[in-house]
Amino acid sequence: MAATNTSSDVKLIGAWPSPFVMRPQIALNIKSVGYEFLQEQLGSKSELLLKSNPVHKKIPVLIHGDRPICESLVIVQYIDAVWASGPSILPSDPYDCATARFWAAYIDEKWFPSLSGIAKAQGEEAKKAALDQVVEGLVLLEDAFVKCSKGKAFFGGDTIGYLDIALGCYLGWIRVTEKMNNRKLLDEAKTPNLVTWADKFCSDGSVKDVMPETDKLAEFAKVLMAKFRAPPPN
Amino acid sequence: MGDEVVLLSIWPSMFGMRVQIALEEKGVKYEYKEEDLINKSALLLKMNPIHKKVPVLIHNGKPVCESSIAVQYIDEVWKDKFPLLPSDPYQRAQARFWADYIDKKIYDAGRKVWTTKGEDQEVGKKEFIDCLKVLEGALGDNPYFGGEEFGFVDVSLVPFYCWFYSYETCGNFSIEAECPKLIAWAKRCRERESVSKSLPDPQKIYDFVLQLKKRIGLE
Numbered sequence: 001m002a003a004t005n006t007s008s009d010v011k012l013i014g015a016w017p018s019p020f021v022m023r024p025q026i027a028l029n030i031k032s033v034g035y036e037f038l039q040e041q042l043g044s045k046s047e048l049l050l051k052s053n054p055v056h057k058k059i060p061v062l063i064h065g066d067r068p069i070c071e072s073l074v075i076v077q078y079i080d081a082v083w084a085s086g087p088s089i090l091p092s093d094p095y096d097c098a099t100a101r102f103w104a105a106y107i108d109e110k111w112f113p114s115l116s117g118i119a120k121a122q123g124e125e126a127k128k129a130a131l132d133q134v135v136e137g138l139v140l141l142e143d144a145f146v147k148c149s150k151g152k153a154f155f156g157g158d159t160i161g162y163l164d165i166a167l168g169c170y171l172g173w174i175r176v177t178e179k180m181n182n183r184k185l186l187d188e189a190k191t192p193n194l195v196t197w198a199d200k201f202c203s204d205g206s207v208k209d210v211m212p213e214t215d216k217l218a219e220f221a222k223v224l225m226a227k228f229r230a231p232p233p234n
Numbered sequence: 235m236g237d238e239v240v241l242l243s244i245w246p247s248m249f250g251m252r253v254q255i256a257l258e259e260k261g262v263k264y265e266y267k268e269e270d271l272i273n274k275s276a277l278l279l280k281m282n283p284i285h286k287k288v289p290v291l292i293h294n295g296k297p298v299c300e301s302s303i304a305v306q307y308i309d310e311v312w313k314d315k316f317p318l319l320p321s322d323p324y325q326r327a328q329a330r331f332w333a334d335y336i337d338k339k340i341y342d343a344g345r346k347v348w349t350t351k352g353e354d355q356e357v358g359k360k361e362f363i364d365c366l367k368v369l370e371g372a373l374g375d376n377p378y379f380g381g382e383e384f385g386f387v388d389v390s391l392v393p394f395y396c397w398f399y400s401y402e403t404c405g406n407f408s409i410e411a412e413c414p415k416l417i418a419w420a421k422r423c424r425e426r427e428s429v430s431k432s433l434p435d436p437q438k439i440y441d442f443v444l445q446l447k448k449r450i451g452l453e
């Protein structure tokens with residue numbers, strides 16, 4: 001049965017700077033599925049978002065037909081299953097699948113908090129320690145890349161897969177962090193394979209139109225920090 | 235086909251119980267190895283070098299870590315018996331959403347209840363009950379979270395049931411009074427052999443909690 005690719009059928013509630021939102025966007029692009037993007041504004045949540053994700057009230061939310069699906073990686077797996085005739089996103093082998101899910105969970109639960117920890121670190125030493133921790137995580141992911149890619153371009157093999165999406169969505173923010181802290185997080189010495197992978201990922205057809213430009217993201221980061229910074233004590 | 239399946243866990247772990255239930259549902263023969271988390275075995279450190287945690291499922295020498303991932307793996311490998319995840323993609327997404335919710339909320343909220351006192355504990359109790367009420371809402375009038383059939387979300391949540399007595403006793407409250415539907419659901423699940431075989435006696439869990447509290451200086 002042919003997939004319905006009309007954009008009115010598929011909506012995505014999100015915001016352009018969010019790495020989590022980028023995940024379903026890349027997945028939909030891989031499957032060549034058109035969708036309507038509903039941009040949320042920073043600082044306020046739309047009625048539709050609150051109605052579609054009453055439990056977490058967070059983006060992204062995919063609305064297919066009139067049914068909402070929440071949590072970025074759950075959405076990616078849903079997209080993979082529904083538009084099954086398109087290129088596969090999850091590995092077909094159960095063990096490879098478990099490995100991809102393991103590293104995606106590591107990225108979200110351990111590695112991403114260390115990345116956001118950099119902005120919160122107070123003072124030079126704490127900042128350096130936070131940056132070091134992020135690099136340590138990337139070294140583990142470099143190792144995972146070698147094992148998963150089996151010599152090919154992506155974690156998923158010849159084409160972008162689940163784990164590429166899980167990590168790749170953070171590349172914009174990695175670059176902003178590198179710029180703002182004047183330090184390379186992905187570098188030739190420690191993570192050579194990831195450096196090559198990052199370029200291939202960002203220039204891939206399914207990614208390049210949804211990956212925000214580093215400068216635009218850096219500007220947004222400044223706005224975000226100013227908005228949430230506590231007023232200085234008197 | 236000679237499958238070698240080993241499960242590394244500790245007997246009070248709700249996460250380990252999930253994997254046990256899944257293996258029992260599928261009728262998979264496995265060897266259970268009790269770990270000592272103070273003296274972690276060489277096998278555990280080799281099989282889960284990143285997190286060094288239990289449970290770890292080892293299938294023909296290859297490790298699968300993280301209980302939710304292991305349960306999905308078991309469902310995919312032994313796919314001909316008692317499917318745990320629905321075949322419909324939307325239902326599957328709902329199942330994964332709720333399993334993720336349970337992972338993010340229940341353990342930490344429950345832990346707060348037995349590790350804190352006074353004001354902190356009251357906050358913990360409220361959070362815990364609020365989360366259980368959300369889950370009760372998701373259950374609705376169905377016999378199981380998956381609908382008519384026992385499935386992935388039931389497997390993810392039911393191990394916490396043997397810890398309820400400990401939460402209630404430490405926190406001096408009744409979960410059944412707040413969430414009667416959920417307790418009815420848990421008792422229904424416990425009628426399944428896979429669940430009754432995998433969940434230890436709640437009194438034993440409580441004794442374990444008391445010992446743990448003493449050891450970490452909380453009593």
